[in-house]
Amino acid sequence: MKxxxxxxAAGLCLCASVFSASALAQETIRIAFIEGLSGPFANxxxxxxxxxxxxxxxxxxxxxxxxxxxxEIVPFDTKTSPQEALLVLKQAIDQGIRYIAQGxxxxxxxxxxxxxxxxNDRNPAxxxxxxxxxxxxxxxxxxxxxxxxxxxxxxxDMKMAALTDYMAQQKGIRKVYLINQDYxxxxxxxxxxxxxxAAKRADVEIVGDDLHPLGKVKDFAPYVAxxxxxxxxxxxxxxxxxxxxxxxxxxxxAGLKVDYYTYYTGAGGVVTALGExxxxxxxxxxxxxxxxxxxxxxxxxxxxRTRFPEVKDDLYYSSIRNSVETLARAIEQAKSADTQxxxxxxxxxxxxxxxxxxEVRADNHQVIQPLFISTLxxxxxxxxxxxxxxxxxxxxxxxRIEGKSTVLPTTCRFQKP
Amino acid sequence: MEFFLVTLLNSLSYGLLLFMLSSGLTLIFSMxxxxxxxxxxxxxxxxxxxxxxxxxxxFWPALFLAPVIVGALGAATERxxxxxxxxxxxxxxxxxxxxxxxxxEEVVHLIWGRAPxxxxxxxxxxxxxxxxxxxxxxAYRGFMMLVSVAMLLGLYLLLTRTRIGLVIQASLSxxxxxxxxxxxxPRVFMLVxxxxxxxxxxxxxxxxxxxxxxxGMAVAVGSIVFVVVVFGGMGSLxxxxxxxxxxxxxxxxxxxxxxxxxDLLAKIGISISRESAWHGLFSITVSQTAPVLPYxxxxxxxxVRPRGLMGTRET
Numbered sequence: 001m002k003x004x005x006x007x008x009a010a011g012l013c014l015c016a017s018v019f020s021a022s023a024l025a026q027e028t029i030r031i032a033f034i035e036g037l038s039g040p041f042a043n044x045x046x047x048x049x050x051x052x053x054x055x056x057x058x059x060x061x062x063x064x065x066x067x068x069x070x071x072e073i074v075p076f077d078t079k080t081s082p083q084e085a086l087l088v089l090k091q092a093i094d095q096g097i098r099y100i101a102q103g104x105x106x107x108x109x110x111x112x113x114x115x116x117x118x119x120n121d122r123n124p125a126x127x128x129x130x131x132x133x134x135x136x137x138x139x140x141x142x143x144x145x146x147x148x149x150x151x152x153x154x155x156x157d158m159k160m161a162a163l164t165d166y167m168a169q170q171k172g173i174r175k176v177y178l179i180n181q182d183y184x185x186x187x188x189x190x191x192x193x194x195x196x197x198a199a200k201r202a203d204v205e206i207v208g209d210d211l212h213p214l215g216k217v218k219d220f221a222p223y224v225a226x227x228x229x230x231x232x233x234x235x236x237x238x239x240x241x242x243x244x245x246x247x248x249x250x251x252x253x254a255g256l257k258v259d260y261y262t263y264y265t266g267a268g269g270v271v272t273a274l275g276e277x278x279x280x281x282x283x284x285x286x287x288x289x290x291x292x293x294x295x296x297x298x299x300x301x302x303x304x305r306t307r308f309p310e311v312k313d314d315l316y317y318s319s320i321r322n323s324v325e326t327l328a329r330a331i332e333q334a335k336s337a338d339t340q341x342x343x344x345x346x347x348x349x350x351x352x353x354x355x356x357x358x359e360v361r362a363d364n365h366q367v368i369q370p371l372f373i374s375t376l377x378x379x380x381x382x383x384x385x386x387x388x389x390x391x392x393x394x395x396x397x398x399x400r401i402e403g404k405s406t407v408l409p410t411t412c413r414f415q416k417p
Numbered sequence: 418m419e420f421f422l423v424t425l426l427n428s429l430s431y432g433l434l435l436f437m438l439s440s441g442l443t444l445i446f447s448m449x450x451x452x453x454x455x456x457x458x459x460x461x462x463x464x465x466x467x468x469x470x471x472x473x474x475x476f477w478p479a480l481f482l483a484p485v486i487v488g489a490l491g492a493a494t495e496r497x498x499x500x501x502x503x504x505x506x507x508x509x510x511x512x513x514x515x516x517x518x519x520x521x522e523e524v525v526h527l528i529w530g531r532a533p534x535x536x537x538x539x540x541x542x543x544x545x546x547x548x549x550x551x552x553x554x555x556a557y558r559g560f561m562m563l564v565s566v567a568m569l570l571g572l573y574l575l576l577t578r579t580r581i582g583l584v585i586q587a588s589l590s591x592x593x594x595x596x597x598x599x600x601x602x603p604r605v606f607m608l609v610x611x612x613x614x615x616x617x618x619x620x621x622x623x624x625x626x627x628x629x630x631x632x633g634m635a636v637a638v639g640s641i642v643f644v645v646v647v648f649g650g651m652g653s654l655x656x657x658x659x660x661x662x663x664x665x666x667x668x669x670x671x672x673x674x675x676x677x678x679x680d681l682l683a684k685i686g687i688s689i690s691r692e693s694a695w696h697g698l699f700s701i702t703v704s705q706t707a708p709v710l711p712y713x714x715x716x717x718x719x720x721v722r723p724r725g726l727m728g729t730r731e732t
Contacts, residue, residue: 040633043532182705212672213708218628218637221427221558222672228552229420242533242629254423255545255553269533 028072029065029337031056031099031131031324032092034112036080040215044104044241044268048133049075051317052101054307055324065331071324073101080104080215082111089115093128098339101323103134103153104240105214106185110137110144117146124417127339129346131327133319136263137184138192141364145412150346150365152319152326156188156238156263158406159285162371163236163261164196166283166399167204175207177232177258179223181243182211189238189263207232215243220250228256240264248282249273259283266395267316271376271388279393282376288318288355289374289395290386296354301386312389322358322367325351340417357403364412371401419550424669426549430558432665433565434627437620438638439645439657440572441613447652448589448609450507451499454514457639458521459614463487463621464630465529468536476539484618491614495607518635525632533631561623568619569658576654585609589652644715650728660726664711671710674703 033052035045056071064070076092078085085108092100102112109132120127132140132151136159141151154162167173178193180186190209197204207230210223217223224247227235235258239247244264251258252274258281265271265284274282290301304315330345331337350359356370374395379387387394442456466483467476474482494517502513538557546556576582587595588605596602625634645664649656678699679689689696718725 038526038531038632040631042530042631046532208675210672211705216637216708218634219427219431222424222669225420225423225427225552226673228423242631246629253553253555253558255548255551 027068028070029099029331030072030074030095030097031101031327032089032095032097033073033075034078034085034088034092034100034102035075036104036108037075037077039079039081041080041104041241045077045080047267047313047316048103048320049073050304050308050311050313051315051320052324054304055321057307058303058321059324059328065328066335066337069337071328078102078108080108082108085112086115089119089128093119093126097128098126098337099129099131099327101131101133101320103132103317103319105183106135106137106140106188107183109135109140110184113140113144113146113149116148120148120417124340127343127417129327129339129343131323133317133323135185137188139184139188141366142411145364145410145414147365147414147417148343150323150326150360150367152323152367153317154287154369154371154406155366155408156185157192157408158366159263159371160189160192160196161408162373162399162401162406163283163285164193164200165401166285166373167197167234167261168200173201173204173234173259175205175230175232175234177208177210177227177230177235178206179208179210179212179227179235179237179239179247181214181239183214186211186214186238189236193236212243215241217243218246220247221254223247224250224254224256227251227258228254232258234259234261236261238263241268244268245270245273248278252277257281261285265376266388267313269313269389271391271393272312274376275391275393278376279378280375283373283398284376284395285371285373287369287371288316289372289397290315290388291374291384291395292355292372292397292400293383294354294356298385300354314386314388318353318355318369319367322353322369325353326358326360326367344416359403361407364410364414366410368403368407370403371406372397373399373401419552420673422549423552423554424673425666426554426558428666428669429662430562430565430665431669432662433562433569434620434624435638435641435645435665436658436661437565437568438617438642439649439661440569440654441616442642443646443649443652443654443657445610445613446646448585449499449606451510451514453610453613454511454639455494455517455521456514456613456617457635457642458518459487459491459617460621460624460638461525461630461632461635462490462521463618464536464625464634465525465534465621466618467622467625468529468534468630471536476541480619480622483622484615487618487621488611488615492607492611494614495610499610500603500607518639522632522635529632531632533629536626536630538626557627561627564619564623568616572616572654581605581608641711644711646725647715648711648718648725650725653725653727656725656727664714667710667714668707671707672704677702 033049037045052073056073060070076088078088116128116130130149134153136153136156138155138157178190180190260282262284265282301315326349329349330342334341334345347360347362358369361368374397376393377384377396379392379394384394384396445453463483466486467479470482471479502509542557542560544556545553546559547554584600588602592602645660649660
């Protein structure tokens with residue numbers, strides 16, 4: 001009798017939990033965070049995940065969307081491999097998730113974007129919206145654009161245009177060395193650096209152009225020896241994660257004296273690896289950094305530190321906050337979480353973030369926002385108030401490029417569904 | 418000249434590290450006939466243990482403690498794992514070590530997480546040893562070479578000058594005879610396995626902070642260590658030494674070679690237009706193929722001389 005009772009009770013509990021789970025699923029809006037959470041770039045993936053959690057919690061804290069529905073982030077591990085990402089995408093769709101977010105690795109992004117487009121063609125009722133927060137291969141918003149893909153970071157060409165505009169004014173630059181990861185993004189960086197430098201500073205010589213395997217090089221000393229013997233005074237690199245941290249570490253050990261023009265110095269232990277040696281010599285082009293001085297930038301920085309006191313890294317991606325914010329606003333405008341209605345509303349969202357105006361470009365779904373070029377310097381409590389990774393070094397803005405000046409022509413031709 | 422000398426030094430330090438890793442593997446193979454797939458996992462464990470122990474004791478005690486712990490783990494692996502599996506033959510042993518590598522990787526994930534840990538070069542060794550022309554040479558690289566060379570000497574003396582070394586050498590070729598002389602051959606096997614694991618652990622201790630300590634580090638070096646052992650000749654220490662230096666040099670120097678097939682063809686007067694389908698393939702430079710070169714070398718060696726550089730067996 002006792003057994004029967006407990007069985008009944010267990011059955012009831014099970015029913016209740018199944019019921020509440022389905023009720024919850026109707027209520028919460030889930031975003032699948034599809035990212036390399038193991039492997040060589042696991043640390044960068046984890047930083048992205050924390051950003052998404054914070055962004056979702058921020059929206060939830062003000063009451064969620066559509067009168068109380070919460071946003072939930074569901075992480076999936078891709079090991080930064082396109083093949084794994086496609087399997088994981090299928091898994092997420094099977095679980096009823098209709099929003100995905102990814103950023104690390106344009107090779108992964110190209111595969112995902114293609115898969116999402118095909119899936120949406122075949123299953124229009126279950127369409128998926130793809131929020132890309134960091135994959136910046138220009139193809140994604142040009143030849144290989146997809147109506148369901150939205151990019152919240154500036155693409156590699158937009159950033160290179162800003163960087164080379166800045167470099168054109170630095171009269172001291174004579175010899176430039178390009179070192180990049182050997183995949184779609186790294187190749188895109190090398191190509192646009194070549195063509196844009198040739199157009200803006202014909203007198204600058206490109207003394208080296210290296211592509212190294214993605215995430216495989218553990219010792220950059222041979223590359224540093226090569227940079228050194230080329231006589232370069234500046235290095236342009238799109239490297240990210242450990243590929244950048246290990247490169248600057250090897251450069252520091254060998255006493256390489258160059259200025260680095262980078263995309264991703266602000267995250268993943270790069271500043272920690274550089275320390276004092278990087279001060280004044282490392283520049284980055286980003287959509288945001290904690291010392292841009294805009295309204296709320298400091299609050300955003302502190303919110304991340306308060307939420308994740310146990311980690312050393314700092315707020316880095318504004319693109320993640322803006323992807324969740326844009327999505328939340330689009331859902332409100334569409335008055336529905338149905339992806340087919342939301343995707344139309346996404347194009348019309350426009351608002352001000354701490355850096356300035358954020359809006360989605362309708363013809364290729366690239367988000368237009370200000371860009372910043374900044375230099376690593378000692379934090380001084382005034383214009384460089386916040387440091388990075390508790391190192392005492394932070395970024396100071398050298399140049400601010402308004403959103404409208406970053407717009408480049410696109411070859412994208414997609415049709416509204 | 419500066420570039421050549423610096424790259425030579427870099428290739429030496431990398432080659433010596435490879436030797437530390439492969440010496441244990443080749444010893445275990447020659448003695449027990451076991452191709453230990455988990456060998457690189459002991460390298461990874463060495464780095465993680467040094468990091469963990471170092472948090473409490475600092476680097477120097479960790480330098481000795483971590484290899485000892487890894488060695489003890491190696492001994493336990495042999496005593497309670499391999500020895501039991503041994504009677505089912507080589508395939509079972511191979512599968513055992515293969516599985517073990519995965520188990521160790523997952524355990525590392527569980528304990529230390531998937532992201533790299535902050536295992537650093539000790540402050541005492543974080544300075545410039547000397548300046549070659551204009552390039553600084555970090556002291557830690559010199560230290561790595563010193564440890565490797567000391568280990569090489571120690572190993573040589575142990576194997577040729579001590580009783581236990583003679584017993585090990587004898588067990589290599591005539592295990593039955595050694596056993597009938599009253600030596601405990603299984604115990605010798607256990608010691609060799611433990612010693613090999615400890616050497617890999619030591620390599621991990623000094624390699625983990627020079628490069629990076631992350632769960633993928635075992636996989637990253639695992640395959641290259643096999644190349645060294647196959648190239649040098651299975652079971653030959655001298656072969657492993659030469660192969661390590663050669664492969665270290667190939668990987669380091671090939672980075673500098675920006676020549677492609679296109680340049681070669683241009684030399685003999687053939688040019689391929691940019692539109693041609695072959696242009697992409699032929700324009701790949703040597704430096705881009707650097708990661709593949711050791712494997713190509715291994716394949717070539719297996720075709721031309723299956724027993725490797727200094728190997729004595731055909732198998």
